[in-house]
Amino acid sequence: MHVKELVCIGCGETYTPDRPRYECGCGSSLDVRYDYDDVADAVSWNGLRSRPFNHFRYRAFLPRVDEEERIMMGGGGTPIVPSTVIGDELGIDLQFKLESLNPTGSFKDRGTAVELGTAMAFDADEIVVASTGNMGASIAAYAARAGVDATIYVPESVDGPKLDQMQRHGADIIKVDGDYNAAAKQAWTAYEHGGAYLMGDYPYRGEGEKTVGHEIVDQAEQNETDVDTVAVPVGNGTLIHAVWKGLSEMQQVGLTSGTPRMMGVQAAGCNTVVDALHKGFDAVEPVEDVDTVAGAIACGDPLDGDHAMNAIRESNGFGTAVSDEEILAAKQRLAEAEGIYAEEAGAAALAGILKDADLFEDGETVVCLVTGHGLKT
Ligand SMILES: [Zn+2]
Structure with a gap:
C-alpha cells in the first residue's frame, strides 16, 4: 500500500489516510496521492501480467482494501473491441471498451x-x-x-x-x-x-475507477497501439478524472511513454463541466433543472466537476455536449452497426464522437467507453 496522503484539489490542504474522509474542509474534492517511486519499484509488465486480468491486477496503485475475496466477483478486465463499421465511416481507428460487461452491468x-x-x-x-x-x-x-x-x-x-x-x-x-x-x-x-x-x-471510488486507465494502457501495449483520445461520458465527473489519473500513473511509473487526450461528453440538459470548459471558468457551476434521457449522468451539481475539468485541461482534451436525440441515435447506431447494446449514458461518449468527428485526425485511435449495459434500462 503506497498511499502517501489525501490532497485537496481546491486549496491544497493535505490529510493523512488514517480515517475516512470525503471532502476538504473548503468543500473541494480530495485526491489520493501515492509514493510513485515505491509504486514504480513494485510494478513491471511481467509482474502485472502474471496476475489475472481484472482490476486488482493494478493493486500497487490502489489504497488498502480488506477481504478481497468478498469484494471480488470478476470486476474489471473488460475487453476493448474494434469498431467494425462506424470507425471506417469516420476515418478513425475507433475502439469500444465494454465497461457494460462488469458484474452488475456498469463501470x-x-x-x-x-x-x-x-x-x-x-x-x-x-x-x-x-x-x-x-x-x-x-x-x-x-x-x-x-x-x-x-x-x-x-x-x-x-x-x-x-x-x-x-x-x-x-x-x-x-x-x-x-x-x-x-x-x-x-x-x-x-x-x-x-x-x-x-x-x-x-476519493476511494475514483481509485477503483482509474483501473480503466491502467487497462487501456495495458491493452494498447499488448496490441502495439498508441491511443490518441479516450472518450468518456461525464455525470459527477469522477470517472473521467479517474481514467485520466490511471493513464497518467502508467506514464509516471514508466510503463508507457505518452498519454492520450480526454474527451468528456455530457448531456446538453445537464451541461455543467463542458459549459464551464467552453466558457473558460475556473469552477463548474451547478445546473438547477436537469433534463436528459441519460439518467445515469444527470448530476446537476457534480461532486467531481472541477476534478473532471482539470483532467480534460491537463490532457489537452475537450468537451462536447450532446442532445437527447443525439444520445438516442448513438444508442441505436451502436446496437445496429456494432452489435453493442448500451444504456443511454453508455452511448453518450459515442454520441460525442459522432458529433465532433471533424476534431479527430485521419486514422487516430479513439477509445470510446461504453459505461452501462442496455439491459439496465
Ligand atoms: Zn480544500
Missing part, C-alpha cells in the same frame, strides 16, 4: 470493490449512498456479498431493472422527492447523524 463495480474494500478496512459494517441507479445497484450487490448493510437514496424517477437489482440484493431503498443532488444531500445527512460509512463519488 461502477470497479469503484465499488475498492471503495467497499476500503470501508471494510475502516471496519464499516453499514453503508449509506445516493445513486442515480447504477452505483446503487453495484453497491447493493457487493454489500450483499460482503455481508454489509446498505441504505440507498435514489431520485423518485429511478425504476425498472436498476431498482430491481437494488431490491433483490436486499438493500434498503429510500426514494427521494427530487433529483440526484437531493438524494446526495439526504445520504450525507444520514451519514452525519447515523454513523454509517458514506459511499459515493468520494
Whole structure:
C-alpha cells in the first residue's frame, strides 16, 4: 500500500489516510496521492501480467482494501473491441471498451470493490449512498456479498431493472422527492447523524475507477497501439478524472511513454463541466433543472466537476455536449452497426464522437467507453 496522503484539489490542504474522509474542509474534492517511486519499484509488465486480468491486477496503485475475496466477483478486465463499421465511416481507428460487461452491468463495480474494500478496512459494517441507479445497484450487490448493510437514496424517477437489482440484493431503498443532488444531500445527512460509512463519488471510488486507465494502457501495449483520445461520458465527473489519473500513473511509473487526450461528453440538459470548459471558468457551476434521457449522468451539481475539468485541461482534451436525440441515435447506431447494446449514458461518449468527428485526425485511435449495459434500462 503506497498511499502517501489525501490532497485537496481546491486549496491544497493535505490529510493523512488514517480515517475516512470525503471532502476538504473548503468543500473541494480530495485526491489520493501515492509514493510513485515505491509504486514504480513494485510494478513491471511481467509482474502485472502474471496476475489475472481484472482490476486488482493494478493493486500497487490502489489504497488498502480488506477481504478481497468478498469484494471480488470478476470486476474489471473488460475487453476493448474494434469498431467494425462506424470507425471506417469516420476515418478513425475507433475502439469500444465494454465497461457494460462488469458484474452488475456498469463501470461502477470497479469503484465499488475498492471503495467497499476500503470501508471494510475502516471496519464499516453499514453503508449509506445516493445513486442515480447504477452505483446503487453495484453497491447493493457487493454489500450483499460482503455481508454489509446498505441504505440507498435514489431520485423518485429511478425504476425498472436498476431498482430491481437494488431490491433483490436486499438493500434498503429510500426514494427521494427530487433529483440526484437531493438524494446526495439526504445520504450525507444520514451519514452525519447515523454513523454509517458514506459511499459515493468520494476519493476511494475514483481509485477503483482509474483501473480503466491502467487497462487501456495495458491493452494498447499488448496490441502495439498508441491511443490518441479516450472518450468518456461525464455525470459527477469522477470517472473521467479517474481514467485520466490511471493513464497518467502508467506514464509516471514508466510503463508507457505518452498519454492520450480526454474527451468528456455530457448531456446538453445537464451541461455543467463542458459549459464551464467552453466558457473558460475556473469552477463548474451547478445546473438547477436537469433534463436528459441519460439518467445515469444527470448530476446537476457534480461532486467531481472541477476534478473532471482539470483532467480534460491537463490532457489537452475537450468537451462536447450532446442532445437527447443525439444520445438516442448513438444508442441505436451502436446496437445496429456494432452489435453493442448500451444504456443511454453508455452511448453518450459515442454520441460525442459522432458529433465532433471533424476534431479527430485521419486514422487516430479513439477509445470510446461504453459505461452501462442496455439491459439496465
Ligand atoms: Zn480544500
